[in-house]
Amino acid sequence: xxxxxxxxxxxxxxxxxxxAALLARQxxxxxxxxxxxxxxxxxxxxxxxxDLVIMDVEMPVLDGVEAVRLIRxxxxxxxxxxxxxxxxxxxxxxxxxxxxxxxxxxxxRPDQLFDMIVSVMRGETPISPAVAGxxxxxxxxxxxxxxxxxxxxxxxQKLTRRELEILRLVAGGRSNKEIGKELSITEGTxxxxxxxxxxxLHMTNRIQxxxxxxxxxxxxxxx
Amino acid sequence: xxxxxPAPCLRALVVQSYTLLGEGIADLLRQRGVLVEVAPAxxxxxxxxxxESEPCLVVLDxxxxxxxxxxxxxxxxxxxxxxxxxxxRGYPAAADLMRFEAILDALGVAAARA
Numbered sequence: 001x002x003x004x005x006x007x008x009x010x011x012x013x014x015x016x017x018x019x020a021a022l023l024a025r026q027x028x029x030x031x032x033x034x035x036x037x038x039x040x041x042x043x044x045x046x047x048x049x050x051d052l053v054i055m056d057v058e059m060p061v062l063d064g065v066e067a068v069r070l071i072r073x074x075x076x077x078x079x080x081x082x083x084x085x086x087x088x089x090x091x092x093x094x095x096x097x098x099x100x101x102x103x104x105x106x107x108x109r110p111d112q113l114f115d116m117i118v119s120v121m122r123g124e125t126p127i128s129p130a131v132a133g134x135x136x137x138x139x140x141x142x143x144x145x146x147x148x149x150x151x152x153x154x155x156x157q158k159l160t161r162r163e164l165e166i167l168r169l170v171a172g173g174r175s176n177k178e179i180g181k182e183l184s185i186t187e188g189t190x191x192x193x194x195x196x197x198x199x200x201l202h203m204t205n206r207i208q209x210x211x212x213x214x215x216x217x218x219x220x221x222x223x
Numbered sequence: 224x225x226x227x228x229p230a231p232c233l234r235a236l237v238v239q240s241y242t243l244l245g246e247g248i249a250d251l252l253r254q255r256g257v258l259v260e261v262a263p264a265x266x267x268x269x270x271x272x273x274x275e276s277e278p279c280l281v282v283l284d285x286x287x288x289x290x291x292x293x294x295x296x297x298x299x300x301x302x303x304x305x306x307x308x309x310x311x312r313g314y315p316a317a318a319d320l321m322r323f324e325a326i327l328d329a330l331g332v333a334a335a336r337a
Contacts, residue, residue, distance in 0.1 A: 014306055014321045018247020025250070085241065106241040113243060 004121055005032045007050040009041040009067070010083075011059040015106075019054070019083075022110045029117060038062030042070045045078060052117065055100075057084040057091050065094045072099035072204070079120050083113075092131045093138050096207040102126040103135075123195065124176075125205045135207060136173050139214050163197040164213075166190060171210035233257045233334065236278040238294070240264045240285035240307065248282055248306075251323055257330065264290060274298055279333035282306060282326055302329040 006023060008031050010016045020031045033048045035041040038055075039062040045053055053071060057064040068080050081102035082095050092103055102120045104113070105128040116126040127135065159167070169179045176190040183190070194206065203209050235257050239245020249259040260276065262269040264286045274297040281294050285307035294303060306321045 012321065014248070014323055015244055017251065017323045018244050020247075021250045021254070022243070022247050083243075106243050109242050110246050 003028055003030050004052055004117060005030055005048070005050045006117075007031075007033045007035065007041065007044055007048060007053045009035045009038070009053060009059070009064065010056040011036050012056075015056075019113075022113070026114050029114070038064055038067030038070075041067045042074065045071045045075045049075065050078060052121065053078060053080045054083050055080055057082055057086045057095065065091055065098060068095055068100045069098040081116065081120055081126070083108075087131055087134065089134050089138050092135055096135065096205060097211070099204045099208070101205055103131050104128050105130060123191070125207065127207075132173065136210070139171070139207075139211055159197055159200060163193050163200070166193045167197055167209050167213050170194060170206050171213040173210075234276055234278040235259045235280040235282065235330070236270075236273050236276075236294075237261045237282045238264050238270055238284065238286050238290060244284060244306075245282075248323070248326065252326070252330070255327075255330075267293065270294070271297070277301075280304070280326070280330050302333040304329045 006029060008016050008020055008023075010019070013036070016034050016036075020034070023029050023031050032050055033044050035044045037059045041053065041055065041064075042062070055064040055067060064082060064084070068082070071078060071080060079101045080099070081104060082100050083104050083106060084091070085106050086092075087105065095103060102116060102125055104116055104126065108116070108128070119126045166179055166183070169182065174182070176187045176194065180187040180190045194209075198204065198206075198209060201209060201212060203212070233256060235252050237245045237249045237252075237259060239248075239261055240263075245261050249261050252259045257280075260273045260278070262273045264270075264284060267290060270290055270293060274294065277298055279298075279301050281298065281301050281303045283291060283294070283303060283305045286294075286305075291303075291305075294301070304326050306326075
């Protein structure tokens, strides 16, 4: 298995040290650098080209939400997971709209964090259950518009009927597994439809896709 | 006394509010040969049970005043480090940042007293 090179970003040295210690025990994960604010994170991400950035939200100088936007603009092939105590709707929504690949709360167990890292490197979008509900609620209330959203208005290529059908279910908050069950196809097939649809829409995560579906009036999430 | 302790006072209790932080601190202490128990800050019974083993160092993170009082009553000689004064608040002055060294210092004091 290829080693996942991680950049750890948090303004609290004790938290960075604690998480670094836990990750160091994990085969397949290597912490290659640390940063203590968003600006330093952007610099270090450019310099180290990590596979994954684990990013706090509230930090001095530049917050994690803005740092995600800059890293996603400047660095190719990097995944970013938010790891924070902040459940603020605005933070969650903006981070995901800026292209974060996951949003996790610090009350995770270490083994859950490891699973989430594996999952994000596989191309999934892990989100702590406590914030996933808020995100969908926000999408329903606002029709998917958010400050600073970088979701394109028009897809580059037209979605197939199947892709659209699956994205509607994604917007409804269903997991790949649930969608597979509902449509009697395998989870892997669902995943590849979602992947293809995201490519066409130039999007990086399911949340952006859900916002797009809602905003374009292509189907309202009923979750 | 049934079994001898592994070293002069090398028992710690981490009372955690954020699992990742608590488990990480516990891991760092275990790497230094300390026996560590971890209890959730919102579970007074678990904290009380863990205090039975008489830790010489207690690390608190956002514990309720009642939990802090319990710790101080049950293990009056233990060193207590509260890391919650800065964790998660967002914009502390650099001088206020809690570092692992502070916990090690407290452990050193506790070990010297034992």
